Amino acid sequence: MSDRGPGYEQRLARERETFAGQVEVHGNLPPSAHHWSERHTRPKLEALGVPSIEELIVGEIAERAERLDRDVVVLSLGSGNGDQELGWLRTLAAAGQHNVRLRLLELNPDMQARAEASARELGVADRVELLTADFNTWRADTAHDVVVGYQALHHVLDLEHLYGQIRAGLDPSGVLVVHDMIGRNGHRRWPEALEVIDRIWATLPPRLRRNAMTGAVDEQFVDIDCAADGFEGIRAQDVLPVLLDHLHPSLFFPYGNVIDPFVDRIYGPGFDLAEPADVRLLDHLGTLDDTLVDLGVVSPTHLIGLFHPTEQPLRVHGSRTPERSVRDTSVVDPAGRVSFRPGGTTGDRLVRGAGVVTGRMNGVAHDDWAAPSVEFPLLTTAAVGALELRTFVPDDSADHGSVTIAVDGVPVAKADVGPGLREQVVPVAIDAHRQVRLSFDADWSITAGSGADRRTLAYILVGLRLLER
Template structure:
């Protein structure tokens, strides 16, 4: 698991030698915060209204709040049939403001058999939650669990567990998820609204490249850092997990969760848009300024396109998880597996790559290697035009590359297929009609990257040549590339 690797890489024993210091920093950060989820810039609300809310609506959900309250309401009604309270656990509940608002909404609907457990390590926040519960008349509906969710043990069954912007603060995800699985009723639900991007909320390389290109076009007033007050000439990709727990294992939140629980509702979004709607730079954008609104809208559209193409992976998640498998309702093609950012393969530029299935959906590259970047020039049905480029990563030592391709009998010409590795020619293969197998000697060390290029000196446009309706420039069908 990625989390285990994370710990081993840092030589951590238990929760690590610096755990106490991080815990103290976390407590200090939030002790005086009375508005934990507020102070979002108007640009964030603009993006949310145009790019998150419509996706929720498409999935049949009005808002994040209605999703949470709806899950509690339905289970409270079921619990009432058995003469009991529905038990709700809120992880990292802070000042309890959201939890008390759930109780107010439910009470207005006539639902009173709900008991909310506030799991929060910060004593000051627990006291503020207790005071607010007393003022609102919900003191008897609230239970305070003052403990660390990295060591918490499930001590009762829960109908609903809510993790609202808290899982990215958890160091021991495996422990917490295991306890949640044990502590959920068989028909219970975990509601997640959280961050799932890179650790420390940093940008993955493929996203950083896009952000830096946008950054270079921004005027100085939109590059002001609200923390330092300086104009950042370059985007400051800070690691928020250096001292505390902010984003400490954000990239593991989703993949590890999938090992413990099963999703039924899944909406993943956000990535490139994040720096432009966060608290560091987001306040620079004036939503009364038409140009600023248009810029946020355009970046939001670009972000969605990059996500749907698989160029980047999501950084935000709203989802429901259960102890047993359920029918999945996901936003279009953004399935859980597709939204996990792989960290175990590298592309030719030396950056961590995307999921191999996104790079090589047809699984053309086989044997002792895989494609770790876009296979340019290979069409969806494996037809290739004049040239194709396949970025490869070897998994073992390679001494030959086997090519399998097909040249149909109706192809009017054949010629030579030139094979290059990292722009150096390694073979010139004569081609005839039919299914062809060619073996090319190529020496590649294990665990290295290389770029395989195939260049054909023959081609035809079937439509122009009267050979069919296909209007593409075609040379052959590439069935596979095997590294031996």
């Protein structure tokens, strides 16, 4: 990806701003996350000979420190404040291994300053080198024995460039240690996973649907796009397949998917581990999550692994191989179903004509109010020549404007939407038997009324008919 696209500098500034004041980066997970990890993740890792991710990293460094008669060069990608990395140095020094040199690659100068201060305070500044650079433009300038990607790769836009530089700068016997996110871009749910989560959501008491960020009880699960204005999850779904194009795994442990919202920082704090019913629910969710991943119904969203310049013997958990863990992004829903929409109708009621909805209709609420951005995963049953769009905006609202219609992200037409009921036919050409992403982006929004309804809306989508060419 040589062209980083429009808005790149703004995203870069947002990334610096977001992390400038963060002293604690990898902590602050709710108790529900630790409970799930101990019950459902740690035992599987231990069966593969890995006590923990920290011990995996330190072990890879220690093995080389014992074997080599020179400094072992360790590169940490997105090192933040350097607290974890300096902890590795302390652990190795306590074991009598001092021939380790750390290189901390980090975009944020404020975090680098904190790392530098900590290294001086610990008396290891001479073993630490600070590299303040952007992942997307950084170039390897020396050989590395161990490269660590700890929750950093899902922030990278130009994965091809970064992986190429890692491979070019990796010693022939070197290793890339990965602990990262490999789910959908922006950490959104794929339709098949969202359907399961929505069904679970409908059974939860209000306290388990309380959003820790807003304080509101979310009647429906809020599938946030975390990459909307920054680099969080910007190409998460490409982290694994592009990595496999560049390096070879020797340890491969993918895990998690449906469990994610119940153990994250937004909804995870609602679980009380002193309440037996909450513990039972977490255990049920963990078992369901494992089963869905093992069956291949959903693809994993997390990865712990070791990767090398050359092919190696491979350790995996059960059938969770690299090949089965890559989500096929060419289809919207692998099962080809119209996904469940709690409290409302399926896409078959809104969408008619020469196409069917094959997955979650993102941005359309249960009462058919449309958000400023709406997305329809469609399969055309015949060649489409135009769209018949029916919309409604309440007469007492003065807000209206244009809606940009796009096919697979490429704008193809515009429609005018205003107060009252409007019906219009817009020329849009789509070939027959195509799986496409049809999206509508309004250039205005209506803020919902006061009270519990805090949605940002645009108009009511009354109907959409695909007209044959």
